[in-house]
Amino acid sequence: MSEGPDFKKLESRMDGALEALKSEYAGLRSGRASVNLLEPVMVNAYGSDMPINQVGTVSVSDPRTLTVSVWDKGLVGAVEKGIRESGLGLNPVTDGQTVRVPLPAMTEERRKELAKMCGKYAEAAKVAIRNVRRDGMEEIKADDSIPEDDKKRLQDRVQKLTDEKVKKAEEMQAAKEKEIMQV
Template sequence: MKEQIKEIDRRMKGANDALKHEFAGLRTGRASASLLEPVVVDLYGSMMPINQVGTISVPEARMLTVQVWDRSAVSAVEKAIRNAGLGLNPMIDGQNVRVPIPELNEERRKELQKVAGKYAEQARVAVRNVRRDGMDMLKKAEKDKAISEDEHKKYSDEVQQLTDRHIKDIDQALAQKEQEIMQV
């Protein structure tokens, strides 16, 4: 039964990790290499992720650079970033593509807060679904006489504690992201 509890914890942690990954892609006016992850470059007749075409780095708080490995691909990378719908305006600088990150206005910050809240709610729902699966498993184990009523109570309390802890982690991550979004 301890193995099943560990599996429940692992699945809940997966929801937290997915949330952090979603948050990394939210633009906060501060440069982050993960901002360019969704960009794909039309190169050599196929669509390639930008991280397979060059090295993305963050030289300053409001600037991204992509050091393109193939000199002939620089303009394709610049065009892909421009057309990705991220609201970025890249500039070619030799074999590098410099991407300044513009300031966010108040309206856009509020929109990003709502998106962050939506991501957090999806993570909470995922954690609650894992909890429900765990509770169903415990009921079935008790019904099949694999565990006693006392063990069922003990394990369900443990599952509830895991749920509470992971929901609290999600709420903390959301609060931190909202603060980061509203920071000017």
């Protein structure tokens, strides 16, 4: 008799969707400085585009300022240009081999826009979780060696796992929206 789907594998795939959501949220600005904010920034260094963390150390100097200590003095201009052109709406200031990135105060309109983005990211994660559920359910239905009662029990277990993970995604969304809307 078959055991049905591998629940550890299903849970790991669902957790992968939650991790992706977590990393998306890390890049969203919430009014406070975070080193994750500059993660998507690419710098043209040595003839190729490199992530900013490979050309300098990103740190938080105060709640509204990030600093990038550039390792190679010749790349300071490239780092500044990369931040300016990243689409994050930041205006870096060069101070020797350090690039300071002051974060402007967010407007109410921008906060609402970011809260909407939170919702979109959360919905994408929930869709990914539901797709894993569908795969698990199809695996159960396709296995003829499982008696009907056991199929129902396994399907309930997959649904329970799905509900748990969707709830977690909704909690993450609520927490991030609260953080963004906080003035």
